[in-house]
Amino acid sequence: MGIGGSIFLIAIGAIFAFAVEADLGWLDLAVVGWVLMLAGVAGLLVTLYFWSSRRRTVAAAPVREERVVADRVVPVQTDQVVQEYREVRRPGRPV
Numbered sequence: 001m002g003i004g005g006s007i008f009l010i011a012i013g014a015i016f017a018f019a020v021e022a023d024l025g026w027l028d029l030a031v032v033g034w035v036l037m038l039a040g041v042a043g044l045l046v047t048l049y050f051w052s053s054r055r056r057t058v059a060a061a062p063v064r065e066e067r068v069v070a071d072r073v074v075p076v077q078t079d080q081v082v083q084e085y086r087e088v089r090r091p092g093r094p095v
Helices: 002-018 029-057
Strands: none
Touching: 002 029
16 A cells, blocks of 8 residues: 555544544444544555565575576578678769
8 A cells, every 4th residue: 555545544534533523324434534544554554564574685685696608609590692792982983
């Protein structure tokens, strides 16, 4: 969920629990607010746990060895010889 989403849930839950006084009959907004705040706190704790475990893993990563691998030789497909013909013209002289 992330820290931002968790704080957003906590804020919306606090607004529902403490600031809104509406009577919907079948829905108690104070209970909805408390549920949203608890979900936000749980999401915040889970996010912080994963952040701390990720930092420990990166810090304790082993050093890798580098090794050079020779390039593969590409086999010759055909025995065809290609000849190139090039005509060079010098500038300034008419042909």
